[in-house]
Amino acid sequence: MHFLIILCCLFLPLHSAFAAVDIALRGKDPVRLEDVYQQDGIPYIAIEDALDVVGLTGHWNSITHSFKISTKHGWAEISPASGFLKIADEYYPLKEKPRFIDGRLRVTDNFILNQLAQLTGRSIYFRNLDPGTDNLPAKQQSSGLEKLFAFLLNKKVAASGPMLRAVALDPGHGGLDTGVIASSGYKEKQLNLEIAEKLAKQLKMKLGIPIYLSRDGDYELTMEQRLQSASKDDVDIWLLFHAQAAFSSELRGVSLFVRPEEINQNIVVQEAVEEIVEVNLSDSMLLANELALALRKSAIEVRGIYPSSRLSLGRGNLPTVQIELGFLSNSDELQQLQNPEYQQQIVQALYAGIRQYAKQSKEKIDGVN
Ligand SMILES: [Zn+2]
Secondary structure, eight states: OOOOBOOSSOOOOOOOSSOOEEEEETTSOOEEEOOEEEETTEEEEEHHHHHHHHTOEEEEETTTTEEEEEETTEEEEEOTTOSEEEETTEEEEOSSOOEEETTEEEEEHHHIIIIIHHHHTSOEEEEESOOOOOSOOHHHHSOHHHHHHHHHHTOOOOTTOOSSOEEEEEEOOBTTBOOOBOTTSOBHHHHHHHHHHHHHHHHHHHHOOOEEESOSSSOOOOHHHHHHHHTSTTEEEEEEEEEEOOSSTTOOSEEEEEOGGGSOTTSOTTSOOOSOBOOOOOHHHHHHHHHHHHHHHTTOOEEEEEEOGGGGGSOTTSOEEEEEEEETTSHHHHHHHHOHHHHHHHHHHHHHHHHHHHHHHHHHHHHHO
16 A cells, blocks of 8 residues: 655644633623633533633532522523523523533533523623634544544444544553652653643543543553553554653653554654655554654654654554653753643644644545545
8 A cells, every 4th residue: 555645734723722712791801711622613611610701600519410500580500411591490492511521511602602691681702712623523524534443443433433532641650660750859750641631631622532541640550551541442542651861961852652563664764754755654653753743843852753662562553652752861851841831832732743643644544545
């Protein structure tokens, strides 16, 4: 099989760091909310955040399993199980049911513009700052990408599944196994977890797909436990996070590792492929390449893509990349890696790379059909 892969600046414009919306009571200054989750192309905003902006309050009632909103005219009520807003004994239909996402009850733009406006008695301004619908509408979802994965993994994929079904993230080390320790005492296990958790949030917010973290705290894992999240049936990508140390304090930059058998012999892998090239990249290489390009586009130094024997335990053809985030032995880079803004820059670039990979995989299949 021979594919023509066009990698020349086919980047979509990068979205803001997170999905975000502006909400205001008409005539007042808008308030920016960033805890927004895009699902099926619709933004979901935590009800408490939205109420706060328009000057209302409410609380979750765990007995009635509903959220009660206090208004001038008495209580209003919504519930994740119901497609209605209840005011006194009247029921008003909602376009979308509220959903619990990442531990908070969330409502859509439609609820804010209609029902919330009704409750406040004033019109509400709403602007989605990130209308990029990464989670493609259902009709477009039966793309070639699922066919590709279904073919490679020999698994059945629901025709209406998302662009990627799920992503597994493995923050290296944990607990007594600290990984590399910087001279300042900063530990690799902490960096790995911070980056993985931030990327998990970004992926959940923008793609609305399950993200499996091998650990969500500071504890040790067996190799079996580590592989557990990656071996789930719906996982399409597995990323492992680590950081390095070297005797030379000069070395810096991100290094990417794939399975040795997936390194392509016919191209120089130390450089990401930016020209139009005719190569037969393995999926892990394709993913690593997109991650490298996205990182470089964000002005983050990438040393190259290398073979790693450590990945031999992973599933045969599951697209897998081990990301060495940088050198804790380089004092400048150490400082950067601890900076939340720089971490966010890395996370945003990794997200863009994953997204681009999904897009490229789809084109690859479409080119064959
Ligand atoms: Zn490590």
